Amino acid sequence: MYVGQFKAVQLVDRLEATAKARQATLARFRARPTADDPAVLARQAARQAVIQAREVRISEREIARLAAEAEREAEALAARVRAEAELARQTAEKAERQAALAAEQKAARDARFAARKAKVRR
Template identity: 55%
Template sequence: MGKFKDAPLGDRLGSAQAARQATLARFQARTTDPDPALAARRAARQAVAAARTTRLAERETERAEREAARIALEAETEAEQARLREIAAAAEMERAAEAAREAETRQAEQKAARDARYAARKARQRS
């Protein structure tokens, strides 16, 4: 029994290329069939695909516009809240300053009353 001889690599590559070319030729012959119904269906599919692409682009544009409007509204709301917080902080500082002034006035009045009592007690002791 003799050895099995493989075809050389070049022959195998050539036959594979020929098979690919034959498959491609069959496919091209099938797709270039001048069938008007096939061409009409292909055109309809392409029109549907183009319409779908247009709708998707419009939806994406609308979504981007809504997102931009939402972000602008959030920024405006945040700015308004920051302004209100600033006003509230200023009012709180004013209340704290007023409370400090009232406490200082009250302490001065208490000291004056205490000094008056002390002076009256000293005056009674001298007499």
């Protein structure tokens, strides 16, 4: 047998296999259901349902995130108000203590002054 003839046979076999593969692919393509086929419409409806459910879940998560954020902001505001009220209370107490101390110091000073005057008058 001639070697060149063997190579030609292999080439012909490969070309025939390629042609059969193309035909099979074309047959699969032609056998595909059309766009108005009930199975295709059902798959599209199922996809749409999944997409809508996903969008609903995303929007619910966003709503929950916004609610949690608003709650955190409200808690932070309440904490700031409590801190400011505590600071105002502490400031008022300090002012009262200073006023009481000043009154005690004045009373002590007046008592010393009165004692000196009484000592001088005797």
